[in-house]
Amino acid sequence: MKVQRLVAALVTALLAGCGPATVTTGDPDPSAVRHTPQRAYPVGVQHFVVDPDGPRPLPVTVWYPAVVPATLPAPATAPVPATPPAASTAPPAAQDAPVVRPGAPVAAGRFPVVIYSHGLRALPEMHAPLITRWAAAGFVVAAPTFPRTNLRARDFTRDDVRNQPADCWRLIRELVRLDAHRGDPLAGHLDVDRIAAAGHSAGGYTTAGMFTSGHSARLRSGIVLAGGELPGSFAGPVAPLLFVHGSADPTVPESVGRAAYAHAPGPAAFLSLTGQNHGAYLTPGHSGFAQILATTTDFLRWTLYDDRAALHRLPADAQLPGVTTLTNRLPP
Template identity: 55%
Template sequence: MTMRGWRLLLAGALLISLSACQAAQAAVPGALGRPSGVAPVTPYPVGIRTLDLARGEDRPLPTTVWYPADARDATAPPRDNARPAAGRFPIVLFSHGLASTPRLFAALLTRWASAGFVVAAPAYPYTNADAADFQRWDVRNQPGDAEFVIQDLIRRDTLAGDPFRGRLDVAHIAAAGHSAGGFTTAGLFTTGHDPRLRAGIVIAGGGLPGTFAGPDASLLFVHGGADPIVAPYVAQAAYERVPWPKAFVTLAGQGHGEYLTPGRPGFSEANNTMTDFLRWTLYGDTSARTRLPVDATLAGVSSMSGKI
């Protein structure tokens, strides 16, 4: 065979191999071959992993991570250290409120992981429920903690031997949080914030000084209409300062967060709205964007203003 013939044969073999690889990826929910702008449709089983992180000796940040798991190595409820599913998945950093813990939000965060997101939730050193030295005002330091955790996950995507290597879509990141965690979330969106941080969900929270500046991002506020802890006007004032695409979901007559519990009034509306907000902002799924006003609207229960 001539040299030209060998080259043609080799080129053909490479094309066949590449096509087979792409076809195999496309057959797996969440795989690298998923068409752009399409979020996963089939729910994933969920794995759970704990990262022993610290931002200095005095700021331990044990972080619970819920993530889409390989169906061959996962069960219900979520299995510890199950193999991650094939593909790359956007990151969501979740921040708890005062005297709370990440696992108190497991029912919500497991649903987000099942929908195709890697959800990392640090226990903040001086405001979590088990803190030996509880310091309410340490919330002002938590945006730095949250950014530290995000950067650690970004590092793991290329870290040899780490289970998350090659499984994280580090170009598409969101932050979410409840109560003081909502203020923490807002505190991430300041001048010079990482442009990969594309979206935020402030639940029963508000803004911090200097927030809502820097690269464009989309913001969703979720708030109880009768919240006695963080009054609705606090969230509304923060919302008005956001210069980017934004929306505000009000849970009629609700308090500080009961709507985050499965089975309680407003849970389906809040969860569906937040999940589709993440699908739109992190996957670019236009069908999820279209669903947002429908997700958020139930007469006497919930309503949405603004536009993402």
């Protein structure tokens, strides 16, 4: 009960102010991507709206593994290290800023899906540096713009965070429909039985709020960045969870994230960034970004591709003395 009272009090503090931190090339080959991809993909991006005429229209940005026509030159990108200087045995991911092309054809195969939730007064593209690197590593990332908490919301309502887990489930249902719709560019490319949820700040609360009693088994895992839990979180089927938090976060204190970690019933890990705030570590080049990218990518590869090697790499990839520490109760 003490933990519940603490979380309830600090949800109010969170809601008081947290912010940012086409056509296919043909029928996809369902066997093309069944194991962890061994190369980094270029990234495509497209947009659609869920329930455009309903009471809560939900604009969605989707980043996905793509193919780039040979006739189009790749634009220059500034390299940003994705891993610590030490050598890694991980399959190549997006170690440089990925090439992103609107409407590029989707790469062959079916890819697991990540639902990414933004924080208060934020937008999905504010975390594109992290999201696009996940897409380059072989995941489709669908990021909704929530109607009453986004940066441009006319009727901004911080309490609307409590309605956002249901928005995410509406998005999942729409992705299931799109995957079966042969006329859609994403059709046949979405592994809708392998879904993770992730989010920052209020989006982290939104992510936790998806793991309630009776949630669909499609939802395999979750990543909570600088967030906590909503009432009813972690009451459903057990799923692995990864928590990431700055130890000096003034908006959502690290104790809130640790309380959520303690409450999570299954395999879980807590990555703490020493002395860091509410989300600067999500910026490429900032201290801790390399560890966050490596750790979250390992976690997604393990939980969505069943990649045990990624699970075994995760503790080493997560920790850099003086920058990060990892607490975990993951499988050996």
